[in-house]
Amino acid sequence: MRVATAAAIGLLSIAAATAAFAEPPAGAASCSGCHPSAARVSSPVPRLTGMDRAAIVKAMQDFRSGQRAGTVMDRIAKGFTDEEIQAIAAWYASQK
């Protein structure tokens, strides 16, 4: 019985891990070095949390192509593929 209980807890733990752990896509975790996570931070750099997905995608694509001038984002956007940009934008849009 002790084995069964321990095993059950093990199972639950795995289920909980899958549910609790919405890992950000590649690259997304780095953004909050400059883009404030907390709304109370005063910064000219926009907060990405909850931002419109399409707006993030367009900004990244425009920085990458040079259509939009940036200070550092023009240099950073060139390091991301379309798929990565889509994933990052979707993840930030879903955050609260």
Next chain:
Amino acid sequence: MKTTRRDFLKLGLAASAALVPVPALAQGAGPRAVVVGGGFAGATCARALRHADPRIAVTLVEANPTFTACPFSNAVIVGLRELSAQQFTYARVAADGVTITRGTATGVDPQARTVTLADGARVSYDRLVLAPGIDIRSGALTGYDEAAAAQMPHAWQAGDQTLLLRRQLEAMDDGGLVVISAPANPFRCPPGPYERASLIAHYLKTKKPKSKLIVLDAKDAFSKQRLFQAAWAELYPGLLEWVPLSKGGAVTSVEPATRTLVTDFGRHQANVANVIPPQKAGRIAEAAGVADRTGWCPIDPVTFESKLQPRIHVIGDAAIAGAMPKSAFAANSQAKTCAAAVAQLLTGGTPSTPKLINTCYSLVAPDYGISVAGVYQPTNGQLADVPGAGGVSPQEAPRATRAAEAVLAEAWFRTITTEVFG
């Protein structure tokens, strides 16, 4: 499908087998992560582990009750900022459910999976993250030891050393000579010595204009070099002289009593001498067996797990992170990546391949900022630059652009310190 008790048992046993590396889970307690060092890397990682999976019990081992940040400490040295603006407590880290253990980690037993503290206490871990920052490499520069640092401050770990260098500059008469010695690569904050030279030159120009500043360098090239040199020519002509390795810039010994720096080409007696000495990973790295002969720590670029000891991860300045510089931004970025990987490893998951970013601002004057950025991904076992991305601020740009980057630099500091400590 109906699951019989027997099937459930089988499934459960299979799950337990998958969790063999995490015996704590099967006993009903969460897996244990211990983080050593509460700087940009360690404090970020401890909090990110809690956010990734609240069942992970996270302990942060840190010797000091407050953290003193290095970025912007060059502004403190020249009186543009107070040291208190650099200091942060661990109250918000603790509020995330991180257990803060005040103490100095002195040893690690990788077999028993315990960290030993200076007072003899032991802390058990399932995964250990070392974020010890840097230590001065003793014996690497003849004459430079702890006593010498009281005469010729390095100010490369912010705090008392920062204030000592500030007091020395304030006490110096107009017409004095300031000498900065910059080390060979690698070292903490590659553009740091040159930002410091710039801001000291700004201080001298505005407060003590008959003075001179010499930078003795053990290298022939440095971070954001063309941008710095163009700005120096514009802002500080005749005041700031940079002496590269090939012109005799490498300091071979120092004489603290007379504040003299000796090179193969001559002797420089300074009124204020700022010796930024050769460095290595914080000393717990060596004690844990994760530092190699270079004094730094080789790591796996996906998980930041040590290549020398299993279940020990190294992040921040102490790590050999390939193309990533030893910066606060990089430390923060690595810490979040490492936390995600450690959370997966502690719960039977598989870490995903990361992409990391670095952005570093330097002030050439209070209203003149420049930056370098990079994007990195694991390539052939190293963190390599993503081709075509990154680089420095444009060489030609209006002063408004430089002013905007100075504003962004301060915003960056507020943002990152709020994420890490706020």
